[in-house]
Amino acid sequence: DGGITQSPKYLFRKEGQNVTLSCEQNLNHDAMYWYRQDPGQGLRLIYYSQIVNDFQKGDIAEGYSVSREKKESFPLTVTSAQKNPTAFYLCASRSTGENTEAFFGQGTRLTVV
């Protein structure tokens, strides 16, 4: 089945450690996105990528990094510079053609203790 897979579903890390969240899609989509979700704030865009080896910062990129070495994969690293990393992280992908919608993974809940 085609879709987007985020792993792991739950992730716990100690403060000060970097952590990488995985996002893989087999939908052959060019564009991929990372959003952060906090209660009452909706989805805020962290980074997005329209093509392999290229990505752009979203509204809250500070403390995060991404790579896009393969079309299928768009991992997100939450670095120790992110002041409040505990949140629900959602990955999405979308075809870059006209009239297309984004498809979402099931999310990763990151808790930093």
Next chain:
Amino acid sequence: AQSVTQPDIHITVSEGASLELRCNYSYGATPYLFWYVQSPGQGLQLLLKYFSGDTLVQGIKGFEAEFKRSQSSFNLRKPSVHWSDAAEYFCAVGLHNNNDMRFGAGTRLTVKP
């Protein structure tokens, strides 16, 4: 910059009652418009989308939305709400020829028996 506003943070309706969730966007041209639904701890599922043409669009689960250019609105409606509709609903905008997508803060729907 484009923005999406969902004025209602939380709405409670009785089962069987009608529902309208509001969404306003700010953008100079007509964007792509979407409504997504999210169950707790899950990813987002597309309910419906508007790209062009007929301003009243039908979606899954009996939902519909109407695009009103003069009001910059894209409100979601359902004639009769079911208990299983309880979830969080997000309005989103995407730009033509651009892969940036932005979401509203969400409206949490509670359904009373």
